[in-house]
Amino acid sequence: MLNQDKVVILDFGSQFTQLIARRIREAGVYSEIHPCNVDPAKVKALNPQALILSGGPSSVLEGGCPDLAPEYLEWNLPTLGICYGMQLLAHKLGGKVVSSKDREYGRAEFEALNDSPLFDGIENSDKLTVWMSHGDRVQSIPDDFEIMGKTESIEFAAMGNRERKIYALQFHPEVAHTDQGAQIINNFLFKVADLKPSWSMSSFVETCIEDLKRQVGDDKVVLGLSGGIDSTVAAVLLHKAIGRNLHCIFVDNGLLRMGEREEVIGFLAEHFDLNVKVVDAADEFLGKLKGVTDPEKKRKIIGYTFIDVFDREAKNIDGVKFLGQGTLYPDVIESESFKGPSAVIKSHHNVGGLPETMNLELVEPLRELFKDEVRRAAYELGLPEHIIWRHPFPGPGLSIRILGEITEERLQILRLADRIVQNELIASDWYRKVWQGFAVLLPLKTVGVMGDGRTYENVIALRIVDSIDAMTADWTRLPSEVLARMSNRIINEVQGVNRVVLDISSKPPSTIEWE
Incomplete structure (x- = not known):
């Protein structure tokens, strides 16, 4: 999306992969996560300036374990392997990985060696508390690599090849339990990969609005506005890009908090001139929920009814081509992660069935942002703090906070x-x-x-x-x-x-x- 330095993270199934992306973005560098089995050509087309291999639950000693396509090492990109990523690099490049006698989970004391650039400026690098989570270990490193760190139980806890700019860590620098872990990642970004910290929320907002103008053109967009921070920021970005061609629909399902409809709609219509239609569908929702106590049935009734109401209202708008949604980056990651999409999608996701039902193209302004980044974007857009910091509110509203029948x-x-x-x-x-x-x-x-x-x-x-x-x-x-x-x-x-x-x-x- 952005014409700036990018880091691609290959996800091998670690529970910490999103943390890696967050740490990189916090350092001012744009990062994207892709499943480890993605087509390398897709990654190449992104023109990344560096590559990170995440951890994962698998073992390189097992058949059918997640592999690294050879193209990635042929591109000569600065590369950092973490945990499973380190073992995979060692295995692929001529080292040896063995199963540890004792699995190691939790804190360990790490000693940096040989003046590795990864640990430049790290205080007490000879006695650093790090977070381990592994069953295998590297027994010998590739011939052209050098040891760059050890722990009491692991001889090769970090390794690197300075010429090829390939480094690897057995521990997880992305987690808060690792002392100065963010600095270690920053050293890789700025001292090894020589990247520029050009990712900022102001640059995102500016570029996003221009991208939306190009994507939508003179066509119309319909968006379900809930009043939550995600749909609100998506609506304001779209409004700045296409103005009154954005048609927001706020469905009052009768399950809102006290004064929520008036607070949200009043502010957005007054201060941002959003084109909002309020649909009072409380009787329709509550009528269908009468006598229902099973929580899953409640969610499905609300979800399907929302789709019916939204679909009905959207069809009254002539010339709508796009459906706007406040999809966030974790949703995108989950849908295409190496581990596969969630077995159970939240049944109360309000607009989950709308694209197929309405045959509209999707426009998702926030699909590259984490939740905290959405709030930063809201600040850039001039939204007030009482909107920015509103607590999350579920799609089914108060129905899932009333156990039993809704009356x-x-x-x-x-x-x-x-x-x-x-x-x-x-x-x-x-x-x-x-x-x-x-x-x-x-x-x-x-x-x-x-x-x-x-x-x-x-x-x-x-x-x-x-x-x-x-x-x-x-x-x-x-x-x-x-x-x-x-x-x-x-x-x-x-x-x-x-x-x-x-x-x-x-x-x-x-x-x-x-x-």
């Missing part, structure tokens, strides 16, 4: 409780510190005492978590006084609730949402 009464209870959670997070300055915080209405009632009488009313659970990308999460250790205010206000102000509980489970094994 108007239960929706009102949850909306009021959730508004108190949001207000207290904001008032205590915790809203920006957590990934997500919300209320869940449980399908049970408990005995309570209010005044002189006994009550038998609903239970609200608080779900407040810390995360970076929602792949993993842990419950937030909120101050007890903040939790106490939430609980007291919910019980006192929300009619029908007499008990509040706190969810203290992590992901995994639990999920962030309850359904």
